[in-house]
Amino acid sequence: MTGFRLAADIGGTFTDVALLSEAGALATAKVPSTPQDYALGILDGCRQILERAALPPAAIVEFLHASTVATNAILEGKGARTALVTTEGFRDVLELRRIRVPRLYEPLYRKPEPLVPRRHRFEVRERVAADGSVVTPLDEGAFEAIAEAMIAADIEAVCVCFLNSFANPAHERRAGELLRALLPGRFLTLSVDVLPEVREYERTSTTVINAYVGPTVEAYLGSLTQQLQAAGIAAPLRMMQSSGGLLDIASVIAKPAQVVESGPAAGVIGAARLGALSGYDDIITLDMGGTTAKAAVIEKGRHISTDEYEVGGASRFRAASSRAAAMP
Numbered sequence: 001m002t003g004f005r006l007a008a009d010i011g012g013t014f015t016d017v018a019l020l021s022e023a024g025a026l027a028t029a030k031v032p033s034t035p036q037d038y039a040l041g042i043l044d045g046c047r048q049i050l051e052r053a054a055l056p057p058a059a060i061v062e063f064l065h066a067s068t069v070a071t072n073a074i075l076e077g078k079g080a081r082t083a084l085v086t087t088e089g090f091r092d093v094l095e096l097r098r099i100r101v102p103r104l105y106e107p108l109y110r111k112p113e114p115l116v117p118r119r120h121r122f123e124v125r126e127r128v129a130a131d132g133s134v135v136t137p138l139d140e141g142a143f144e145a146i147a148e149a150m151i152a153a154d155i156e157a158v159c160v161c162f163l164n165s166f167a168n169p170a171h172e173r174r175a176g177e178l179l180r181a182l183l184p185g186r187f188l189t190l191s192v193d194v195l196p197e198v199r200e201y202e203r204t205s206t207t208v209i210n211a212y213v214g215p216t217v218e219a220y221l222g223s224l225t226q227q228l229q230a231a232g233i234a235a236p237l238r239m240m241q242s243s244g245g246l247l248d249i250a251s252v253i254a255k256p257a258q259v260v261e262s263g264p265a266a267g268v269i270g271a272a273r274l275g276a277l278s279g280y281d282d283i284i285t286l287d288m289g290g291t292t293a294k295a296a297v298i299e300k301g302r303h304i305s306t307d308e309y310e311v312g313g314a315s316r317f318r319a320a321s322s323r324a325a326a327m328p
Helices: 038-053 069-075 140-152 170-182 200-230 249-254 262-278
Strands: 004-010 014-020 026-032 060-067 082-087 121-124 134-136 157-161 187-190 237-240 246-248 283-288 293-299 309-311 323-325
Touching: 004 038, 004 262, 014 038, 026 038, 038 200, 060 262, 069 200, 069 262, 069 309, 082 200, 121 140, 140 170, 157 170, 157 200, 170 187, 187 200, 200 237, 200 249, 200 323, 237 249, 237 262, 246 249, 262 283, 262 293
Parallel strands: 004 060, 060 237, 082 121, 082 157, 157 187
Antiparallel strands: 004 014, 014 026, 237 246, 283 293, 309 323
16 A cells, blocks of 8 residues: 555554654654543644654545544443343343352452443333244333433433343344334344344443443544544544454444453454564563553464453453443
8 A cells, every 4th residue: 555554543542643654753742531522532633743753634544543442431331321122021131140150269249330221221022932923022112211211311322132032033133123113313222233242241341341432432433533634634544443453443433342342352463573584473461551451462473352241340251340331
């Protein structure tokens, strides 16, 4: 690719911006993060770099982005006020979690509070069997009262996770239609769009995470897109996802749970690449931020991937230590 490339990484304390020239020369800027609008910090760093390099904004041909914004929103409890709509009898899946206890010799250990408090979890009469057949039709009449309760509670994001919806999404789809009509403007997530798989706790938790970080991610990426364009940077904007690949911004906004580990993933992949270029196949990485610190192992030039992890937990081997996210 010819032309200059910009990259930005938002952390809890600082935002880092890097400029890579066609010849491989690197320039960087570090500015304070701006939680009121994370895009402001990125634009500040971009202006500093472009001014130092005497480059016009039009010289940028690609803009890459990674961040810990979604992760920090979860860990700091600063996500959206979220409500969960679920099958009657499954209101407490988020608290029951799994039988495993991460601290074996601590009998009074208390798991982190669910991202959705019990008062904001609503049950609906419906039931789909494991083979996808309808056992109990969806009670559509219940949604008006549920929507009124959500409005009274000032709910900003709504997620729907029905039992066995992965086998037959009809009830969830219909619930989504009803809630969109009754709650216009709210961020809405259906489990069949996030994780249409068996395992009720993991599916519910991942869907809740998607809704909880959705408004935050949507607001800052929308602002970033607008401000980059206003600054004359019309290059395609792509974001690192938790699994290491790149996504267009529309895909991120549609399913923000994909970028919860965006910043940490970018660091590990960059370290693996740098290690390979330097002749090192076995590496331990440490990524120190203002809110969290992340460590990883690269063995024989490869990093290990998983489709299940805990946001804020030490690892997938200490399940139930935090919030499960069954995403790559």
